[in-house]
Amino acid sequence: MHALAQAQPNIALVKYWGKRNSTLNLPAVGSLSVTLESLWTRTRVELDPALRTDELTLDGRAARQREIDRVSALLERLRRLAGSAVHARVESANNFPTAAGLASSASGFAALAVAGSGAYGLALPPAELSRIARESSGSAARSIFGGFVEMEAGSADDGHDALARPLLDASAWPLAVLIAITSTREKEVGSTDGMTHTAQTSPYYQAWVAGSPVELQAARSAVLARDFDALAVVSERSCLRMHALASSADPGLIYWNGATVEALHTVRALRRGGTPCFFTVDAGPQVKVVCLPSATGRVAATLREVPGVVEVMQSTLGQGARLIAAEHAPARVSA
Ligand code: DP6
Secondary structure (H helix, E strand, C coil), X not given: CEEEEEECCEEEEECCCCEEECCCCEECCCEEEEEECCCCEEEEEEECCCCCCCEEEECCEECCHHHHHXXXXXXXXXXXXXXXXXXXXXXXXXXXXXXXXXXXXXXXXXXXXXXXXXXXXXXCCHHHHHHHHHHHCCCHHHHCCCCEEEECCCCCCCCCCCCEEEXXXXXXXXXXXXXXXXXXXXXXXXXXXXXHHHHHHCCCHHHHHHHHHHHHHHHHHHHHCCCHHHHHHHHHHHHHHHHHHHXXXXXXXXXXXXXXXXXXXXXXXXXXXXXXXXXXXXXXXXXXXXXXXXXXXXXXXXHHCCCCCCEEEEEEECCCCEXXXXXXXXXXXXX
């Protein structure tokens, strides 16, 4: 029994930063994202009764133990649902560099949830796949869906109301996303550790959590009204507040380099000049720029001129995670 699934990364416009329950991986704040089209993770899960543990390769290399443990934890939850004890061989590949700062964990765990549930013969609805992906990585819950996606923080202890749901189809408001790569070095502090450290040490953390529902509401309204300028304002505000928060931890987290800052100024100058674009930055130095399709060429060319920008990648908005192929216990064909 095997299954192959594809999922795309998403870019948060209203940021998730902080957990209300680390064990269940429940977010402390809601978030809103766009799922990309041209970048993907493809993951194949093959069940093999001869295996004594799960096996994992990432982009063709044997995975580190820490990576295997995270994948096994998700598979274990699926095994419990399926009543199976069979281990799996997992092969996962991205068509984008991990150093692109594209939260490969989002597309990775979304693809794993879909391929894994296919391989174990579970027909799970998207909301359930999203919950399973969320338990491994908060942002992965959003990559189950396409287009514009909202993730509720919820308040229930068991997390049943911490759900991602689709807000608007990709085709309903076609936007473009550019990714300006400013460094290919692996980041020093990942999102999970970064947000835990921030929650424990920043004096501003409570204000961040308290302000989140208003930000989410503003972004949701902007998306439903297809109001680009309003979405630009709330997205840049959420990004800058997240980084202000992370840098107020003790010791402070600085995810940007000089080129990151130059690119932010460049995007602001473009918008002042009438080009419909805005920026956002995740837990790394790369700058993501959302723009109207008509502005894509101009924005990409301008970003390429920014000193320190080494590459600019481009995508439209795309669909959610899906099964590409699956095969279940084939009936024996007798000769
Ligand atoms: C800055 O989803 O990677 O990209 O739940 O600990 O796996 P874990 O964190 P993760 O955090 C993403 C943080 C962010 C903002 C966002 O995507 O909302």
